[in-house]
Amino acid sequence: MTATERPTVLLVFGGKSSEHPVSCLTAASVLAAINTDKYDVVPVGITAEGRWTLVPVEVAAAMKTVDGQLPTVSGEHPEVVLGNGGVLYRVEGEPGPVATIDVAMSLMHGPYGEDGTIQGLFEMAGIRFVGSGVATSANGMDKALMKTSFARHQIAQGPWQLVTDPDWVQRREQTLARVAELGLPLFVKPARAGSSIGITRVTDLADLPDAIETAREHDPRVVIEHGLTGVREIECAVLQGRDGAPPRPSLLGEVRMLTDGFYDFEAKYLPGEQVALDIPATVEPELEAAAQALAVRTFEAMDAEGLARVDMFALPDGQVLVNEINTMPGFTQYSMYPSLWQATGMSYPELIDELLGLALARPLGLR
Structure with missing residues (x-):
């Protein structure tokens, strides 16, 4: 890339987790603030089924909550794949290269977005990206x-306990007794979900099994914390x-x-x-x-x-x-x-620019 060229930014949003709609809102917010005089932006929305689609900028920028309904990636746009060297390929309609990505910014939350999986894909594709690497993300x-x-x-x-799938299936009573030692109240959480999804506050131990089952709807690994x-x-x-x-x-x-x-x-x-x-x-x-x-x-x-x-x-x-x-x-x-x-003195557009700058400045490969 020469000094006169603008970096091409891949914005990835949506995804397979329960936080898909929040990610769509985030993409619209970032697109409204990113400096398009400095960056070329390529929005890619991942459907709830995992299909990567090339979403027009104006469509992604218009996603919002309507009558209490959060937005989602529709899947009606052309499918794309990310190849080696950061080349984004269109695979249907008119197949071929769409763009060569300089830096990726994943706006996905939860599993498959902030858990190291997409970060590993970026690493394998040989492109820089905003945020932590595979191990820290996981x-x-x-x-x-x-x-x-x-x-x-x-x-x-604070005090906490982990309940694994074998704990719950094979030794449930012992597990409940171990967790009860934390003391009430308890917060029962899926280990790998974000945005407080699947969390229950327990103030009566009789409700603990149902709370664990609720968390297990999102993740077989459940973290239980003493509620301070x-x-x-x-x-x-x-x-x-x-x-x-x-x-x-x-x-x-x-x-x-x-x-x-x-x-x-x-x-x-x-x-x-x-x-x-x-x-x-x-x-x-x-x-x-x-x-x-x-x-x-x-x-x-x-x-x-x-x-x-x-x-x-x-x-x-x-x-x-x-x-x-x-x-x-x-x-x-x-x-x-x-x-x-913003309260500290850095505006939203400035923050986006700083994060992209930090990502562009770091080396590829192991750091």
């Missing part, structure tokens, strides 16, 4: 592997540093529930009157500094690249615990990650 997606990594790096977190009470839910957006500089933390945000519910899928994407997002959060300077330092430490411990959102609990005594790291956080214009950077 560990960040699987809450059990993530929490195990936190423990190895001595990152403070009297804590503040705070979040920090972390951005990779330039030229070897350390990661950069944003100001903090706080999630405040206005009802007796919790921050589930509906509260995140169809909020109504359920939740308040304080951006920036009103926190004491000491708490902000401690949380920012912990977010950066978590980013580095997980070997994250590009971007990540670190979700934490602030305890009444001032201690801060990490709940999770999200290596591909919600990325619509109004999502927490971009909103935190």
Whole structure:
């Protein structure tokens, strides 16, 4: 690529996970903000069945929620495949090369989008991409592997247990007894789902088996956490540093529930009157500094690249615990990650440009 050429950006959205519609909203948001004077953009929507389609920019940019219905990739557009060297090929209608990709930005959430699978495809195709690599993406997606990594790096977190498929099928009573030792309330979660999908808050142990079954509808691996009470839910957006500089933390945000519910899928994407997002959060300077330092430490411990959102609990005594790291956080214009950077001084278009610049600057292959 010469200095006068514009990088070609592959925007991938949709996908096979339950977070498909959120990904479509994200694509429309990014397309409205990306600098088309600087980048050539090729949107590719993946249907719920896994078919890659070449979606016209104007169609992808127009996706939105209508009467409470979230958008999806229709599958009516030409099928494409990504080949070696980043060449995108059209395979029907008029087969042949469509574009040579310089950098990919996956806007997919959940399995097959942020779990290392598509990152591996990009690695094999020999193209640079926004965000973390295969191992970090996989560990960040699987809450059990993530929490195990936190423990190895001595990152403070709350008590938790993993329930595997053999645990549930072969030794159910022992497993229920082990989980009960965590103490109520409990949060029962699919290990590899995002956006709070499939999560149940349990306040009576009699409801625990049904909650596990609900989580297992999304994943045979289930993570169960002790529900900390009297804590503040705070979040920090972390951005990779330039030229070897350390990661950069944003100001903090706080999630405040206005009802007796919790921050589930509906509260995140169809909020109504359920939740308040304080951006920036009103926190004491000491708490902000401690949380920012912990977010950066978590980013580095997980070997994250590009971007990540670190979700934490602030305890009444001032201690801060990490709940999770999200290596591909919600990325619509109004999502927490971009909103935190907006509050910190970096606009949404500037953030997109910075992420693409970071990806373009890093080498191919093992890093």
